[in-house]
Amino acid sequence: MKYLRNEWDRAGAWLCVTAGAVALVVGYFGVSGTLETGKQLPYVVSGGMAGLFLLGLGALLWVSADLRDEWRKLDAIDRHLLDGGTLPQAPAGPGATPPEPQEPFVPQEVSLR
């Protein structure tokens, strides 16, 4: 359930790809079950084309999830740079030791590779 909630786009992608594959198989059996072209064409549209549409939709959802992840990562780096490049502090409790004074922030080269 948690996966579905957090990764709805990837779950949707799997669902679409599965449905697309099923549609293609159904379309194939529909077309191969008759020799009459007039009866085959509805299967070409509903099975073949709809199957391709669903596969494309699945790919869209999966790739857009990756792109969204990358965007969030850039967001985190952006925030980190705006915060002065410091690591987040642990909350001070009654027994917690006081944080050591930090060195002044020196910008460093960051590479995504």
Place this chain on the structure above:
Amino acid sequence: MTTTMAVGAAATPWSAKQRLLLAALLLIGVVGLIAGYVGTSGTLRVSRQVAWVNVAAAALLASGTGVVLFLTAARREIGRRRLSLFGDVIVGREEASDLGAGVGAADLVSAPTMTKYHRADCSFVAGKPALAVATAVNHQKIGKRPCGVCLPGGAS
């Protein structure tokens, strides 16, 4: 729930206009496919069905175009943002290399298992751990020879 956003950054790489365009083209795809199915299954005459097959194919093409536009727009936006955050990595690397060329002997590195010493930016030492920095004279004292590719210290 609140989320902290970097100043001037959108929540997703897509604008509302791009999402609307994708939704419209996907809708055209769905409607076209349904119309194509209903049209082809309503008759057994192939000459009439062909037109509906064309409708479905055009709808599929439209939705495919929408998908490609949507994904390339995001790719472009992410590239733009990376450039604004980190600058042009290739240009930066060339500048660093130019600077390194004028620094001199202090930039010469080697490792205990190596028989040659290199410039710090030589591709032969890229990513190698435990590199020792020394002058050309000190490297040569322990029997190391200059790299023939990066030519440290102007060796030829």
